Amino acid sequence: MKIINLLFVLTSIIILSACNPQSCGKTDRAAELNAIEDLLESYIIANENQDFELIERIWAPNSDIILYGTNTNERLMGWTNIRNAIKVQFSVIEETYISASDQFIKINDCGTTGWFAETLNYNFVYNGEAQSYEGLRFTGVVVKMDGHWRFVQAHLSLPGDVDIGE
Secondary structure (H helix, E strand, O other), X not given: OHHHHHHHHHHHHHHHHHHOOOOOOOOOHHHHHHXXXXXXXXXXXXXXXXXXXXXXXXXXXXXXXXXXXXOXXXXXXXXXXXXXXXXXXXXXXXXXXXXXXXXXXXXXOOOOEEEEEEEEEEEEEEOOEEEEEEEEEEEEEXXXXXXXXXXXXXXXXXXXXXXXXX
């Protein structure tokens, strides 16, 4: 009878430990949040300096990542399409300056997936004329890959002024 009880206890421990959501190990949440803040800052720096090598380091090189841009038809699926669109953007704009505010970042319990939202003021020169997007909404999902945070989904949108009554 003692052997059956011992087997029952051991089996229960194994099952419970496999179902434990905290089994992913200890995560330094503050360090991971800072790393995602750094990633978002790298996004700004890469765009301001048209640093394509930095762009390559901050996006996951996968075919199933996605970027929704501000244009109606700008749904870019996969790194190849995102890369090509960024190269075109860098070839037609200059003097980019971006400022961020209202940053919000969260991570999952294991510190392997994060999501963010922030507001960007995006200023640049296109065809010799200054352009500005104020209050651009930038949201997305980041995943930790090989010890580095990478974008796997992002969405840029412009706020609309629609008076629906308050």
